[in-house]
Structure formats: C-alpha cells, structure tokens
Amino acid sequence: MGDTLKIGVVGVGAIGRTHIDRINNKLTGGKVIGCADYSAEFAKKIADQFGIKAFDSGEALISDPEIDAVVVTTSDPFHEQYVTEAIKAGKHVFCEKPLSPTPEACKRIVDAEMAVGKHLVQVGFMRRYDPGYAQLKKMIDSKKYGAPLVLHCLHRNYDDGGVGWKTSMSVENSMIHEIDVLRWLVGENYVKTDVVFPRSSKHAGAAKDPQIMHLTTESGIYIEVESFIFSHYGYDVRCEVVCEEGTLNLPEPPYAMVRCNDARVTPICHDWSERFPEAYNIEFQNWINASKEDRVDGPTAWDGYVAQITAGCASKARDTQTSVEIHIPEMPEFYKK
Numbered sequence: 001m002g003d004t005l006k007i008g009v010v011g012v013g014a015i016g017r018t019h020i021d022r023i024n025n026k027l028t029g030g031k032v033i034g035c036a037d038y039s040a041e042f043a044k045k046i047a048d049q050f051g052i053k054a055f056d057s058g059e060a061l062i063s064d065p066e067i068d069a070v071v072v073t074t075s076d077p078f079h080e081q082y083v084t085e086a087i088k089a090g091k092h093v094f095c096e097k098p099l100s101p102t103p104e105a106c107k108r109i110v111d112a113e114m115a116v117g118k119h120l121v122q123v124g125f126m127r128r129y130d131p132g133y134a135q136l137k138k139m140i141d142s143k144k145y146g147a148p149l150v151l152h153c154l155h156r157n158y159d160d161g162g163v164g165w166k167t168s169m170s171v172e173n174s175m176i177h178e179i180d181v182l183r184w185l186v187g188e189n190y191v192k193t194d195v196v197f198p199r200s201s202k203h204a205g206a207a208k209d210p211q212i213m214h215l216t217t218e219s220g221i222y223i224e225v226e227s228f229i230f231s232h233y234g235y236d237v238r239c240e241v242v243c244e245e246g247t248l249n250l251p252e253p254p255y256a257m258v259r260c261n262d263a264r265v266t267p268i269c270h271d272w273s274e275r276f277p278e279a280y281n282i283e284f285q286n287w288i289n290a291s292k293e294d295r296v297d298g299p300t301a302w303d304g305y306v307a308q309i310t311a312g313c314a315s316k317a318r319d320t321q322t323s324v325e326i327h328i329p330e331m332p333e334f335y336k337k
C-alpha cells in the first residue's frame with residue numbers, strides 16, 4: 001500500500017465529488033486516484049476535472065490492484081452491489097448512508113463481511129464525528145447529569161431537493177441520521193416507533209411535511225424528532241437531552257451576531273454541506289487512518305443494518321399510522337470485537 005492509501009470512488013454524481021475534493025485537497029494520508037460512474041462518459045469528465053483516472057465500471061475500479069480502498073457514493077439501491085464487490089476483493093470500503101435501502105440488503109452485506117472474517121465496511125453516518133454530538137456523547141457517558149430520559153430533536157432543511165421529495169424520504173433519507181446518531185448517543189437500541197403527520201406545509205407539494213417520528217429505547221428513553229424538509233428558512237439541526245439532573249443542548253455553529261437595520265441577527269446554515277463540513281473531514285481522516293492500519297473505526301455494517309431495521313419499522317408505522325415494535329437481533333460476536 002505504501003504511505004498513501006490509494007482510493008477509488010464509485011458514483012460521482014453528487015456527494016462523491018465533494019469527498020474527492022476533501023481527500024485530495026484537505027486531508028492527509030490518502031489520495032483518490034480513480035473514479036467510476038454508471039455513465040462512463042461522466043466518470044471521464046469528473047476524472048479529468050480532478051486529474052485522476054476514469055474506470056469503465058465500478059467493478060473494474062474495485063478489482064484494480066492499484067486501488068487500496070473504495071468509497072461508494074452511488075445512488076442508494078446500488079450500494080449493496082459495490083460494497084459486496086469490495087468485501088470480496090478484501091478492500092476497505094466506505095459507503096455513504098444508508099448502507100442499503102432495505103434491511104435484507106444490509107443483512108446480506110453483514111453476512112458477506114462475516115464470511116470473509118474481517119472488518120472492512122464503514123457507513124457514512126457522519127454526525128457521530130460532529131464535535132457537538134461528540135460533546136453530548138462525552139457528557140452522557142460521564143453520567144454527571146444522571147440518566148437521559150427524553151430527547152427533543154429537530155431536523156429542518158430549507159427545501160431539500162424540491163418537488164422530487166417523497167413522504168417516505170423524511171424517515172429513510174433524512175431522519176436516518178437521527179436514528180443512527182441518537183442510538184449511538186444513548187447506547188441503546190430502539191423498541192417502538194410511530195410517525196405523526198401534522199398539517200402539511202403548502203411548500204411540500206404532494207409530500208407530507210413536517211413529520212414527527214417517536215422512538216422508545218430499551219430502557220424507556222423517549223425520543224421525538226421533527227423532520228421539516230421544506231422549512232423555507234434554513235438548515236436547522238437541534239437536539240436537547242433531558243437528563244435526571246440537567247439538560248444538554250447540541251451546540252449550534254458559532255456565527256457572529258450582526259446588529260443592523262434595527263435588528264439583531266445571528267445567521268444559520270443554508271444546508272447540510274454548510275452545517276457538517278468538519279464532521280465529514282474528521283470522518284474521512286479517521287477512515288483513512290484506520291484503513292491504513294487495516295481496522296474499521298466507525299459505524300459498522302451492523303450499525304447500518306440496525307439503522308435500516310429501525311427505519312423500516314418507522315416507515316411501516318408511518319404508512320399504517322400505528323405504533324410498530326422494533327426487534328433488533330442480538331449483535332454477532334464478530335461485531336463486538
């Protein structure tokens with residue numbers, strides 16, 4: 001492998017490009033040397049922009065001996081195919097969230113990884129690397145404020161994708177972040193969920209928006225997450241953890257307050273790329289460092305599977321407007337190591 005981890009990116013239509021830029025221009029120890037896309041012509045265009053090699057297919061990129069590790073940023077339904085291919089090639093693979101749209105596909109990835117007997121997969125749940133969430137985690141783990149009892153969370157986008165947004169995406173694409181990061185924060189799986197539809201915004205078109213997802217954990221911690229995709233004011237992520245002897249609030253980005261035109265204004269972010277750049281940088285630097293040491297040190301394929309089981313139950317709860325029990329299987333020994 002040498003001193004530099006040589007990385008190939010499969011899927012460069014969207015976030016993959018920002019990861020190439022981050023790895024090649026901001027981080028150390030890794031270099032994206034090639035990319036592939038379902039359109040080979042498009043891959044060539046992006047490869048030329050970054051001065052890297054274009055591969056004819058994801059498979060060709062993954063099997064190339066020059067490539068040490070793989071980043072999968074295709075559209076969600078294609079994650080399984082390329083992650084599995086990388087596992088078979090024995091290469092470390094970073095897959096953007098969700099690991100796969102269905103729990104069944106995630107389970108197949110888990111089985112494939114266990115079959116090769118080596119930890120290779122990391123899932124892109126970047127909020128775990130956000131310094132604000134990391135502070136909350138440290139405070140909860142210290143037990144200084146007693147046990148967490150209730151979590152109040154908001155996840156608002158300005159308009160996230162416009163008219164293409166579907167009702168199902170609020171859980172599956174957006175609140176999947178809370179499903180993972182809150183489970184990690186409190187260190188417990190979920191046992192029950194329901195999803196409520198308040199009056200819908202006129203900006204949401206045919207989609208139901210906002211939506212409120214409720215989750216209950218094994219010890220009875222009660223969580224509510226408001227997802228408001230068409231908030232039409234900015235990107236706003238909040239999390240308040242109510243503990244027995246204090247409440248903990250996720251820090252907001254430190255924008256300076258401006259006094260002007262008879263007003264006091266503190267700006268907020270416009271979208272997720274502005275809100276979480278540090279989290280992405282820390283996440284990828286960690287992934288590069290761990291891959292070079294042949295380790296996985298981040299959200300695993302098992303975490304991706306558990307998130308998808310939970311999201312599947314929340315989707316069922318949403319579609320049937322009932323409360324749905326969540327049954328998470330026992331974590332295999334393989335993932336406890």
Ligand code: ISE
Binds near residue numbers: 157160173174177272
């Ligand atoms: C998007 O895919 C993300 O991952 C963002 O973090 C989230 O806020 C947004 O709603 C999703 O569509």
